[in-house]
Amino acid sequence: xxxxxxxxxxxxxxxxxxxxxxxxxxxxxxxxxxxxxxxxxxxxxxxxxxxxxxxxxxxxxxxxxxxxxxxxxxxxxxxxxxxxxxxxxxxxxxxxxxxxxxxxxxxxxxxxxxxxxxxxxxxxxxxxxxxxxxxxxxxxxxxxxxxxxxxxxxxxxxxxxxxxxxxxxxxxxxxxxxxxxxxxxxxxxxxxxxxxxxxxxxxxxxxxxxxxxxxxxxxxxxxxxxxxxxxxxxxxxxxxxxxxxxxxxxxxxxxxxxxxxxxxxxxxxxxxxxxxxxxxxxxxxxxxxxxxxxxxxxxxxxxxxxxxxxxxxxxxxxxxxxxxxxxxxxxxxxxxxxxxxxxxxxxxxxxxxxxxxxxxxxxxxxxxxxxxxxxxxxxxxxxxxxxxxxxxxxxxxxxxxxxxxxxxxxxxxxxxxxxxxxxxxxxxxxxxxxxxxxxxxxxxxxxxxxxxxxxxxxxxxxxxxxxxxxxxxxxxxxxxxxxxxxxxxxxxxxxxxxxxxxxxxxxxxxxxxxxxxxxxxxxxxxxxxxxxxxxxxxxxxxxxxxxxxxxxxxxxxxxxxxxxxxxxxxxxxxxxxxxxxxxxxxxxxxxxxxxxxxxxxxxxxxxxxxxxxxxxxxxxxxxxxxxxxxxxxxxxxxxxxxxxxxxxxxxxxxxxxxxxxxxxxxxxxxxxxxxxxxxxxxxxxxxxxxxxxxxxxxxxxxxxxxxxxxxxxxxxxxxxxxxxxxxxxxxxxxxxxxxxxxxxxxxxxxxxxxxxxxxxxxxxxxxxxxxxxxxxxxxxxxxxxxxxxxxxxxxxxxxxxxxxxxxxxxxxxxxxxxxxxxxxxxxxxxxxxxxxxxxxxxxxxxxxxxxxxxxxxxxxxxxxxxxx
Amino acid sequence: xxxxxxxxxxxxxxxxxxxxxxxxxxxxxxxxxxxxxxxxxxxxxxxxxxxxxxxxxxxx
Numbered sequence: 001x002x003x004x005x006x007x008x009x010x011x012x013x014x015x016x017x018x019x020x021x022x023x024x025x026x027x028x029x030x031x032x033x034x035x036x037x038x039x040x041x042x043x044x045x046x047x048x049x050x051x052x053x054x055x056x057x058x059x060x061x062x063x064x065x066x067x068x069x070x071x072x073x074x075x076x077x078x079x080x081x082x083x084x085x086x087x088x089x090x091x092x093x094x095x096x097x098x099x100x101x102x103x104x105x106x107x108x109x110x111x112x113x114x115x116x117x118x119x120x121x122x123x124x125x126x127x128x129x130x131x132x133x134x135x136x137x138x139x140x141x142x143x144x145x146x147x148x149x150x151x152x153x154x155x156x157x158x159x160x161x162x163x164x165x166x167x168x169x170x171x172x173x174x175x176x177x178x179x180x181x182x183x184x185x186x187x188x189x190x191x192x193x194x195x196x197x198x199x200x201x202x203x204x205x206x207x208x209x210x211x212x213x214x215x216x217x218x219x220x221x222x223x224x225x226x227x228x229x230x231x232x233x234x235x236x237x238x239x240x241x242x243x244x245x246x247x248x249x250x251x252x253x254x255x256x257x258x259x260x261x262x263x264x265x266x267x268x269x270x271x272x273x274x275x276x277x278x279x280x281x282x283x284x285x286x287x288x289x290x291x292x293x294x295x296x297x298x299x300x301x302x303x304x305x306x307x308x309x310x311x312x313x314x315x316x317x318x319x320x321x322x323x324x325x326x327x328x329x330x331x332x333x334x335x336x337x338x339x340x341x342x343x344x345x346x347x348x349x350x351x352x353x354x355x356x357x358x359x360x361x362x363x364x365x366x367x368x369x370x371x372x373x374x375x376x377x378x379x380x381x382x383x384x385x386x387x388x389x390x391x392x393x394x395x396x397x398x399x400x401x402x403x404x405x406x407x408x409x410x411x412x413x414x415x416x417x418x419x420x421x422x423x424x425x426x427x428x429x430x431x432x433x434x435x436x437x438x439x440x441x442x443x444x445x446x447x448x449x450x451x452x453x454x455x456x457x458x459x460x461x462x463x464x465x466x467x468x469x470x471x472x473x474x475x476x477x478x479x480x481x482x483x484x485x486x487x488x489x490x491x492x493x494x495x496x497x498x499x500x501x502x503x504x505x506x507x508x509x510x511x512x513x514x515x516x517x518x519x520x521x522x523x524x525x526x527x528x529x530x531x532x533x534x535x536x537x538x539x540x541x542x543x544x545x546x547x548x549x550x551x552x553x554x555x556x557x558x559x560x561x562x563x564x565x566x567x568x569x570x571x572x573x574x575x576x577x578x579x580x581x582x583x584x585x586x587x588x589x590x591x592x593x594x595x596x597x598x599x600x601x602x603x604x605x606x607x608x609x610x611x612x613x614x615x616x617x618x619x620x621x622x623x624x625x626x627x628x629x630x631x632x633x634x635x636x637x638x639x640x641x642x643x644x645x646x647x648x649x650x651x652x653x654x655x656x657x658x659x660x661x662x663x664x665x666x667x668x669x670x671x672x673x674x675x676x677x678x679x680x681x682x683x684x685x686x687x688x689x690x691x692x693x694x695x696x697x698x699x700x701x702x703x704x705x706x707x708x709x710x711x712x713x714x715x716x717x718x719x720x721x722x723x724x725x726x727x728x729x730x731x732x733x734x735x736x737x738x739x740x741x742x743x744x745x746x747x748x749x750x751x752x753x754x755x756x757x758x759x760x761x762x763x764x765x766x767x768x769x770x771x772x773x774x775x776x777x778x779x780x781x782x783x784x785x786x787x788x789x790x791x792x793x794x795x796x797x798x799x800x801x802x803x804x805x806x807x808x809x810x811x812x813x814x815x816x817x818x819x820x821x822x823x824x825x826x827x828x829x830x831x832x833x834x835x836x837x838x839x840x841x842x843x844x845x846x847x848x849x850x851x852x853x854x855x856x857x858x859x860x861x862x863x864x865x866x867x868x
Numbered sequence: 869x870x871x872x873x874x875x876x877x878x879x880x881x882x883x884x885x886x887x888x889x890x891x892x893x894x895x896x897x898x899x900x901x902x903x904x905x906x907x908x909x910x911x912x913x914x915x916x917x918x919x920x921x922x923x924x925x926x927x928x
Contacts, residue, residue: 050903101887101911108906121906260886264894268909271879271896276907 003029003805005773010854011864017777024776030811032772033804033822036448037420040355044362044419047110052121054372054388055422057835059381061144061372068138068374069118070146072125072321075099077155080129080162089243089583089600093250093257095129096322096586100261107268112305112363113312114265114289117320117371124372126152127324128159129582131194134376135159164191167577168570175535176566182532183378184716185521186563187512187709189570191577193376197389197490197510198325199502200318202335204590205310207499209299210255213589217248217255220598224248244598251589254322258586259298262313266293303350307339308360312367314590322586324374325506328390328424331487331497333409334398340408354411361415368423382708384840385824385831386422389707393487393497395438396429396458400481404429405438413441417448420821422830427488428453429461430792443784446801447775451825454491454800457792460758461486461494467759468608471698476593477501477607491828492734492763492798493611493703500593501607504584507575508696509611509703509762513563514713515685516616516720516730519623522556523643523721530718530726537562544639549632553624553684561688564700567612572695579603608698611762614685615709618666618731618738621677622722626663628676646719649726661723667737669748678755681735686760701762704734706827711840729843732827733765739846746770746787746850747859754794761797767827769802769847779867783852786860800825802847809833809845873914876927880914891915897923 002025005017019025027035039045055062079098083091104119118125126146128135135156138144146152160166168191169177181188190196204213224241266289273286292309301307311330319325343350344357352360373388383389394412396404416426428442442453462483469477478485478496489495490510495503503509518537521528526537540555579602587601588594594601630636637656645653664673685702692700714729722738724730731738735753742749746768753766774780791799802825812819816834824833824844833841857867872878872893881892891914898907918924 052903104908104910106906106908109904119908119910121903256886263886264909264911267879267881267885267894268896268907271894271909272898272907275879275896276898 001025002027002032003773003807005771005777008854010857010867013864013868015779015864015867017773017779019776020778020780021776029772029805029807031818032808033449034819037821038418040358040362040415040418043110043112044359044366047363047366048419048421051366052370054124054370055385055832055835056380056387057384058837059377062835063122065122066144066372067123068144068146069120069123069125070152071103071119072099072117072374073128073135073146073152073155075102076129077158087246088581089246089250089585090253092583093253093585096254097257099321100257105261105264105268107265107272112285112289112360113308113367114269114293115312115316117316121370124374125320126374127194128156129163130196130324131165131192131376132156132159132163133165133192134194137377138374164574164577164582167581168573171573172570178534179536180566180570182528182534182536184528184532184713185514185517185536186567188378189567189574190506190511191570191574193379194324195375195379195506196323196325197327197329197506198318198504198587199327199329199487199489199495199497200314200587201499201502201591202311202314202330203497203499204592205297205314206301206307206335206339209297210259210589211298212300213595214252214255216595217251217589220248220595221245224598241598247583247585247588247598247600250583250585251595254585255589258313258317262293262297266290269293301339302342304336304339304343304352304357304360305350307336308364311335312364317586320371320373322584323582326373326375326389327490328368328392329487329489329495329497330392331394331485332392332412333394333406334404334485337406337408340411344407354407357408357411358415358418361412362419365415365419365421365424369421382712383829384708384711384837385826385833385835386829388423389490389829390424391427391488391491391829392424393427393429394453395431395434397431397433397462397484399484401484403431403433403435404484405435409438410441413438413445413453416450416452417441417445420448420450420823422823422832425451425829426453428455429458430455430788431458432789432792439785440781443781446784447780447803449802449804450823451800451802451830454828455788455798456488456494457758457795457797460795460797463759464494464762465496465607468698471608471696472606473697474606489609491707492705492765493609494763495609496607500591502591503609504587504591504601505575505578507571507578508605508694509609510613511567511571512613512615512709513560513567514616514709514717515560515614515620516623516717517713518559518563519556519620520718520720522552522559523646526559529647531716543643546639549628552627556624557684557688560684564612564689564692568692568694568700575602575695605696608694608696610692610694610696610698610700611703612689612700613703613705614734615704615706616713616717616730617681617685617704617734618736619717619720619722619724621680622663622665622673622738622741623720624680625665625673625676626660626721626723629663629672630659642721646721649719650723657723660721663722665722665738665741667742667749667752668744669751674752674755681756682760703762704764706731706733706765707829708826708840710827711843729839732843732847733767735764736767737848739843740848742848745853745856747790747856749850750791750794750796753796758795758797764797765828766796766799767802767825767847768799769849771849771851772803772805774852775803782866783857783860783862786862790860802844806845806849809841813838813841870918870924870926871914872912872916872918874926875918876925877923878912878914887911
């Protein structure tokens with residue numbers, strides 16, 4: 001039987017919580033989620049049953065059949081060698097062209113959306129030109145190594161001297177590289193890991209088609225050549241045109257290659273229809289798919305099926321073929337709406353029902369689920385239970401300020417709720433104007449335990465786009481209308497979407513630093529005694545000599561500033577070389593700014609969007625609170641005593657540890673703790689970071705979050721003064737209370753979080769866990785909606801929810817095979833629970849399950865009458 | 869010596885295709901594993917030697 005929430009006395013009324021769906025009352029708590037998947041059609045049911053998941057656990061692919069492919073590295077290298085002597089941007093186009101001409105293309109049974117990026121659907125491609133270190137890791141692994149392995153070794157050796165890493169390394173001292181590679185106080189630089197993210201301008205391909213983009217590039221070349229040949233030669237004005245002509249030429253080569261590659265898919269569909277398929281209905285469908293890939297992405301999209309296929313081809317190009325990049329950033333409901341309208345409402349092209357549209361979105365979710373990212377081991381480790389950071393955005397407002405929710409938004413949410421896959425995650429932009437019908441679907445996805453949509457404050461983030469626009473180096477940042485066109489670039493940080501001004505590389509925003517470790521080394525004069533045995537930061541003095549808390553505060557500031565500066569320097573050095581040797585002819589061709597100005601996507605920045613992710617901030621903040629209270633204010637212990645206890649991992653210091661554990665903690669609306677922590681976020685975490693100016697000329701702002709790094713870095717962080725043992729996980733979100741320490745209910749958390757001025761941060765992740773019996777009760781939606789409206793009124797940036805009981809999580813630990821559909825929110829992404837290590841699973845179980853009481857109902861303004 | 873052109877997996881690239889070249893074709897194979905069926909298409913040239921191709925199957 002399901003657990004029903006006990007009645008609550010509220011304003012003299014006894015509120016009962018029967019289940020909204022009475023049939024659920026007989027389902028055992030331990031098996032609830034196995035009853036929730038309802039694929040919309042028989043096709044998506046079959047596709048899910050045969051999905052070739054590429055989830056990782058502890059850095060390894062869960063499915064034993066996954067291995068690295070050879071074609072991407074082989075043909076890319078072949079192109080690189082053959083193009084010797086050409087300008088770099090042309091070389092990049094030739095590499096792309098060579099791969100697309102020679103690669104294997106794949107069609108799978110039942111698929112409606114086609115395309116893959118390796119020679120077998122079980123394979124992941126490799127990118128030695130980005131990181132020969134990551135490639136080496138695959139080669140050394142007998143389970144994954146691309147075959148023949150000798151050829152792979154030879155190719156990887158070739159790239160050592162041509163790689164981004166080799167270009168960037170000379171600008172750093174060996175000790176600086178060592179500090180970065182430790183992954184202890186900061187993330188290793190992307191020039192070593194090859195990790196990247198991008199926001200493709202899908203809109204130009206949907207609206208123009210690539211043939212039009214080729215035409216535009218040719219016009220630019222013609223104009224430039226005419227200018228070169230004009231009377232009165234002027235070298236300073238005209239010589240820069242040479243590079244532009246090269247780029248436009250490379251764009252044309254890239255776009256032609258992509259069209260031809262898509263048409264190879266068209267041919268494959270036709271051949272299978274005519275020579276292999278026996279089912280007449282599927283044969284017809286394959287011929288229709290052939291017709292789509294013949295037209296798309298060459299021509300503008302006309303219907304929803306066109307748009308979905310276009311998106312997948314462009315996704316593969318931008319995220320998996322021209323360069324690896326994580327993410328799935330786009331405002332999906334806005335992008336697809338004209339085509340949804342044409343197909344579902346007006347029925348003028350590819351006529352279909354709403355249910356057919358939902359099926360298409362389910363098909364897309366399954367394509368994402370079986371996509372394989374050939375990323376480095378560490379980047380597989382930090383996203384346990386998932387394959388990659390697929391995150392799309394919906395909701396919010398349109399450019400004219402009207403509600404951005406539409407029937408297409410609903411189809412996307414229905415698909416997510418029905419098919420139940422971890423990818424892609426969804427971000428919902430919460431605005432008071434958002435229609436109730438759509439918010440109800442958002443609720444249903446959350447209530448059903450998907451962990452998404454994660455919710456972002458729409459107005460706050462649109463305002464942020466305008467703030468960054470002020471720093472645009474060509475005075476062409478977001479306009480007030482364009483500021484409404486934003487989506488999360490990855491888990492948390494917003495960025496523009498649309499035909500231009502989108503973020504093209506992670507060297508603009510992304511990458512992490514770890515305040516808990518930074519505090520640990522601050523307490524040890526910059527030295528990391530517990531993990532790397534290395535001087536990780538500058539010498540800031542022996543903390544025993546700090547006679548005031550302010551001196552410790554300032555020492556932390558120095559360590560933090562050092563870590564931020566070197567991290568952003570590494571990103572900008574990467575950017576410098578990305579623009580010179582990792583040009584993106586295809587991405588450039590689909591960006592209106594690159595096309596107009598003749599500048600490569602890695603080079604051009606119209607809208608600055610600088611950010612970096614402090615991860616483990618709350619462990620550091622709670623530790624500072626405990627130090628101030630127990631050492632400086634109450635003087636119950638000396639710094640010396642505390643350090644001795646930490647070096648002993650609290651062993652033999654149990655009573656002292658109890659005091660540090662019981663010191664005030666973040667998330668309880670505690671004035672003492674919150675005042676210190678607010679200052680910590682605003683003065684140091686944001687204050688120091690915002691003093692940096694990055695490649696784009698704008699400030700870098702903090703995006704507090706965690707992904708799986710709160711576990712990974714927790715294991716590398718020694719004992720901390722918040723009472724945490726060495727090696728234990730850190731906090732699971734940028735501004736989330738530490739697991740189990742938020743003891744005053746859900747609204748106390750909101751009150752604490754709202755004290756930090758959201759406009760000082762770029763984003764801050766708030767993880768909350770809600771009671772299943774409340775959420776599934778007949779009052780669930782009313783209570784959640786009131787909570788969300790309060791959250792919005794408090795001007796908080798973000799919130800995401802787990803809604804799964806401990807009974808079910810513990811049952812899944814005991815019998816994982818019976819809980820394959822159990823999904824949890826880790827932090828910024830959702831994961832299949834049974835694919836997470838026990839260490840990680842336990843951190844989710846330890847999170848406080850927030851229950852609502854009468855005081856909470858009062859604070860969120862739910863009347864007793866509404867609940868009767 | 870058997871060539872790709874003699875194989876049942878060989879499908880010549882039509883003359884109006886973007887990637888047409890004389891003798892060029894698609895080698896299209898159906899594969900079945902525990903997850904289901906899929907088809908692979910790889911560019912080949914009609915006179916390529918198939919003596920080392922494990923998938924060669926003569927057209928009937």
